[in-house]
Amino acid sequence: MLELAVSQPNKSASSVVRLVWNKLGSIHLTVILCLLLTADLTIGYICLNRRTILFAPLNDIGLATWIQTYGKSNLVYTMWFFVLLGLLTLLCVNTFVCTTDRVVSLIARRRHFRPRRLFFKFAPHIMHYAMIIILGGYLCSYLFSQVLITRTLIPDVPFNLPGTDARITLIELDPLYYKGDRLPAFEDRVLQPRAKLQIMDGDRQQSAMLTYNRPLRCHGYSMFLKDFNPKRKDGGMNRKVRIDLTIRKDPGVILYLAGIILFTVGMAMYLAEWMAVRKG
């Protein structure tokens, strides 16, 4: 009798858990969340277009600081962003539960498929897990990034990378200029600002080239060229040589890059199978 009384609440508790799990993994929830995300992001476009200045700091100051400052004090324009965070969190939970259910089911039925076919059956699940990894990477990036905003380097004055022995010195700016007269506005303007740097790390010394779209990595930091001077061959108004760097230590990068690769692989597998089936 007592055993029955104990097992009854256990049974009902597990059935509640099962019910919540099923609801969270429902594909109908996915559809609703996607529609809500579409609507929310459309509202977001209007807010972002009108108040870009409120959101631009998100690039540098991190999510927590942004919420405490810009986010909280401009709720009319930032509310959509908080809704976006909530919806994306729900979507991640939904995707995880739904995909895990299906992967478990697929593994249980693995004997029904040939190995090659089983391999391709994992394609959509790889894409779904990859999406969670990408979003996790973003969150990690916005929560834990260390950003040193705009460090200016002038020639021969070294800069110490925080928490390391590394010293970075700008040797010279060796730009490539725009050639030809196709774009008059670009005549004599710098096309590729190539900054020659020297990195002293203890006894080690090495040279490196920093330019746009080619960041430099050192001691877990990534350095991005933000701006430079002079921008013209004749120097223009200001001829003093300088480069502005954004320096970041971002633990999320590896996650979202891995997620992107994984998603692309999953998508390629999915398309390959889809095309093979269409061709019969």
Added chain:
Amino acid sequence: MLINAQLLFKIAACFYGMSLICAFVFGQRSRTALLVLVLGLLANMAAVGWRYWLAWPMLPMYMGPVVLPLFLGVMLALSRHRDGGWTWPAVLTLIVVIALAAVLFPKDYYIPFVKSQTIWAHLFFWFGVAGRGCFLIAAAWAMAGLTMGRGETERGRNGDTQFKSSPRHPLTPSPRHSSSPASRSMLWTVWGFTLWTLSMFTGELWSYLGWGTPVVWDDPAITTTMATWFFYICLLHLHLTGSWTARGRGMYAAAGALVVLVLNCVPELGPFRWPL
């Protein structure tokens, strides 16, 4: 110089308009309509090539509304399906509308920026345009399905179907429906989604390499890009669940044209300018 990229594009827009008129007068797939369309495509191609030549190795700015008619036109000229109902005139109408908007509301006069000198910037742009083009063609097929009244009649399948030993892929219709407008719409949607996703990923890579962050919040277009992505994720999942009727899904896919035009083409248009 008498001839320039803007003039070439205006000529292309005129040819597109004439092709649409010819399609209504001489028949949808008449040789005259096709010939005029090809002339328009050649002028459009020259305009795009010219802009690229000027900006190279940088990416020309706000070129979407100029390249999109070219992509749609090439797909239309190469299409072999003769049973598309209103698909041909629908796509041709979209080409004319977009080309006209690009002529009357140009924004491509901005000079390119130095950070766009990377393969990722160019891939981001071309994948994006191709993705948008596929979505618009998918919407045209969906509209054709709705007007022809012989859309996909099955209610769709449960997502679990993919675990059965059936050789059919979840997004592949049964042979009975494989040539229906709904299945063609789905085909274009899948390609559009793939290209759109690749555009987002290459954009993220460019953003990371150039600015150090995968999302640059200075550009509001990031939100409309994501909104479009979620809109089409929803459509793909609707197809799997079968929770909506085939007609409902067709209407949703057709509404995709509005979503793509409003969220992704309108932001690339500038203020009104008299074209002459």
